[in-house]
Amino acid sequence: MIYNVTHTTKYEYNAPVSYCHNIATLRPRQAQGQELLAYKIKISPEPAEISERIDFFGNYITRFSIQTEHKVLQVITKSKVMRNFAQFKESLDSEACKGVTLGEAHQALRGSDAAILEAKQFILESIFIRHTGVSIKNYAELSFREDRSVFDASYELMQRIYTDFEFVPGFTSISTPILEVMEQKKGVCQDFAQIAIACVRSVGLPARYVSGYIETLPPPGKEKLVGADASHAWFSVFIPGFGWVDFDPTNNQIPMDQHIVVGWGRDYYDVPPLKGVVYGSGKSKLKVSVDISEAV
Numbered sequence: 569m570i571y572n573v574t575h576t577t578k579y580e581y582n583a584p585v586s587y588c589h590n591i592a593t594l595r596p597r598q599a600q601g602q603e604l605l606a607y608k609i610k611i612s613p614e615p616a617e618i619s620e621r622i623d624f625f626g627n628y629i630t631r632f633s634i635q636t637e638h639k640v641l642q643v644i645t646k647s648k649v650m651r652n653f654a655q656f657k658e659s660l661d662s663e664a665c666k667g668v669t670l671g672e673a674h675q676a677l678r679g680s681d682a683a684i685l686e687a688k689q690f691i692l693e694s695i696f697i698r699h700t701g702v703s704i705k706n707y708a709e710l711s712f713r714e715d716r717s718v719f720d721a722s723y724e725l726m727q728r729i730y731t732d733f734e735f736v737p738g739f740t741s742i743s744t745p746i747l748e749v750m751e752q753k754k755g756v757c758q759d760f761a762q763i764a765i766a767c768v769r770s771v772g773l774p775a776r777y778v779s780g781y782i783e784t785l786p787p788p789g790k791e792k793l794v795g796a797d798a799s800h801a802w803f804s805v806f807i808p809g810f811g812w813v814d815f816d817p818t819n820n821q822i823p824m825d826q827h828i829v830v831g832w833g834r835d836y837y838d839v840p841p842l843k844g845v846v847y848g849s850g851k852s853k854l855k856v857s858v859d860i861s862e863a864v
Contacts (some may be wrong), residue, residue, distance in 0.1 A: 657824060
């Protein structure tokens with residue numbers, strides 16, 4: 569499948585802004601079953617400085633600064649992405665994926681090969697996922713047991729979050745503590761991904777946060793997926809000897825061709841679509857829209 573993706577971010581300020589410096593994580597990255605075919609970014613007003621680099625996690629980062637007075641900031645990206653998940657999907661049924669138990673994973677994670685060392689950083693606490701407490705661990709241990717497959721436990725965790733938590737836009741913000749989300753059982757895809765990551769890490773396994781998109785227009789006869797009109801998020805679990813497997817607790821499914829990866833990190837803090845510093849005295853209004861369609 570080849571998709572065209574348009575992501576529009578618009579800030580409107582009620583007082584002039586004299587200067588802003590921003591970091592954007594909007595260019596889709598290379599990933600399993602994914603290839604970026606084309607990408608453009610348009611920023612208004614035109615930046616005085618702009619540069620691109622690859623961050624620690626392999627994500628594309630665009631830095632730009634605007635040094636002219638403005639009341640509106642608009643960032644539009646257009647991407648063409650090819651997704652081909654079929655080959656990797658077949659490997660999910662393998663013994664290497666589904667046969668590794670939690671106990672075996674713990675043993676393997678004591679190793680020191682490059683893949684293990686790279687994955688182990690995702691067991692540690694991160695900016696938004698720290699001090700998670702007993703409630704998170706107790707919730708995780710309902711699925712994770714030493715003699716149970718890591719894949720099966722992760723899949724069940726995804727299903728439980730989908731069932732137990734209510735999707736309520738506006739109920740949380742990026743600063744809402746994870747324990748509050750756990751207590752209220754309400755939030756959005758970013759919250760559900762971070763709850764899952766906290767659970768997986770609490771039992772000693774690596775888990776990372778994945779930021780991306782879902783196809784906007786569903787196939788004929790299918791329901792529109794939750795989170796399709798904005799950036800989406802899900803989580804990924806590392807299975808020693810196999811690799812990373814993604815899970816989408818918001819839609820209760822393993823991400824395949826309709827999920828487009830932009831970037832990944834320890835939590836939302838590492839891969840927000842746009843963040844920055846603004847010099848001004850007023851308030852701002854944010855509008856985000858995402859459109860994804862199959863390329864003709």
